[in-house]
Amino acid sequence: GSAVKIELSCRLADKYSYMKILQVTWKRGNETIKHINKTENSWGIQLTISENRKLGSYTCTVTGEEEFSVAFHLQVPQIEGREKPVISYEGDSAILICKSHSYTPIAWTWYMTNGSEQIAINDSLMLDKYIIDRTDANVTHLKILKLTKEDDGAYWCEAAYELGKSKGKLKLKILSLMVPLKPFLAIVAEVVILVPLILLFEFYSKKKRAEDEKEFDQIEQL
């Protein structure tokens, strides 16, 4: 991908211009950056960022009678996938969705995991299996058709920004049709047993009441 040039500079406020400056350091973590461009009252560094390298927190520390420090955070936005797996059935289709809030990525790429490696999904090659919806730049949809057990596993959606790339993880779980059928059949069995039981109970209590009335009538007649 193309690299981006960024210049960071820090400047002391006017009310501290009396202060004698001993040292100015630019650091990324523990690593000190050597080449500092000094202008009249500011100190800057130049960075070339690409492929997520050199992303992180850059601190500028000005040491004089007091020490002042400021930090720049260079990062790509986090893509949220889904912690809970997306469930689908064999022969059905599934849709995996990734969203980027606030920032619009340049491009989206989908990866599927095969063993331990990640393979990019090329939807133009396999038109009847994968469809990637790119109508909205902030959202990407991956539609997987004709699911089989092999499609089960982890999928990654990668958003490319100017500074680098960011990934989100989604899990796809494929179930067979038998799985929901078992609780369903259990409930149906419960209904099929209860309904005749209740109707039989009603029939017998009606019969009993009719017999009681007949006895009562016979006793009256006597």
Added chain:
Amino acid sequence: MAPRASPPDGGWGWMIVAGCFLVTICTRAVTRCISIFFVEFQAYFGQDYARTAWIHSIVDCATMLCAPLGSFISNHVSCQVGIMLGGLLSSTGLILSSFATSLEHLYLSLGVLTGLGFALCYSPAIAMVGKYFNKRKALAYGIAMSGSGIGTFILAPVVQLLIEQFSWRGALLILGGFVLNLCVCGALMRPIALEEDRKTVPGLLEKDYVPEAQKQDLKRMSLCSPLIKTWSHECLCYCSWKEYDFLLMPGFMVLAVSVLFMAYGCSPLFVYLVPYALSVGVSHHQAAFLMSILGVIDIIGNITFGWLTDRRCLKKHRYFCYLFAVGMDGLCCLFLPVLQNFPLLVPFSFTFGYFDGAYVTLIPVVTADVVGTSSLSSALGVVYFLHAIPYLVSPPVAGWLVDTTGSYTASFLLCGFSMIFSSVLLCFARLAKKMKRTHLKSLSTDTHSKQHIWTNGAIAYSVTGELDQKDAEFLPVDTNSYSNR
């Protein structure tokens, strides 16, 4: 089996209440939980929220519009068969939906078929409770109707769990199995024959008073009772006319118009409370909490108001309790635009939820008081039918008002006034009836000398004066039954 003298008020009646409770869970609570599927449908079918939300409207509308059909089937065949048929239909609808390939498919199977199935179950089950209870009617109804609140409370997380475990297809399949329990409820609805099932002043006349009228009524009953064999054209016309002649009763007409306005007023509130709360700065969690309070207090309102209006002191004034509950709900709506933060919206949820549960419990009770127990099933069918059009029309109208005026004030004021109008209408109708009765009383005491000439008329009038009943409208219709005394 000889007909019973009075409703049992217990015994198998509690099984009927349990059955009706389960019917309310399987119909009302499941309808509310269908909205949980919308996010899944939106993602899967790639449609926007408005098109997916149609499913809920279609189910609600179908359940209410076909309510008279449900009463018709249970009156003419049997309550048990009606509810079991409804259970099978709605279960089939849900199972077919789990194989849906498009949103239109869902409109038909989940919307129309399931809604129709629910309609066949809902009003017959409620009418059955009325037949088994008299002294504790309101409490029985309170327990039965609390099923919708308790059901939503329990089913909502369960449905969410089912969707996470089995995806929406598996969840719909299992929900279809759950709804099949409506057949169990149907089996529980043992028919009961009451002596009061006659179109005369219920239970207050002596046995030897009008033997001719009794014979007429028993003949009518045997013609209209389960009769798949003797399905004559004449009988159908006669039966349906006699079944639906409560429609011309002024008391029922007033109740019907007031139900229209009340349903118009209360339905947008459930739809727009959360968006309104979010617009005044309440957080998502707090808004969801408001809805939960509404649901839970609804249940409490159901049961406590039912118990309260069964007390001897309040029983005579049930009608006024009902219109008081509707009026209070309307008043709460009028105050809503003024409540602009969370601490003020919580008491609103409490009050609105309580009185919402209260009047829902009293609708079948008040309907039974107006039309009597024999036509209760058909009357309830008509009352719930009248809920359908306002439920369908009111939320979009309120939404349009919000869009054009830019705030929720206009729509909430409209809802509040609609409900208050409904309550005031009922109040005026009852006052007018009271004035008419005192006028008649004064007339009958004046015309002592004319008693011989006016044999029929005086009896009609003196009966009106002695009996403190709500069935004054019956007598002008049936004066020819009181021939001999």
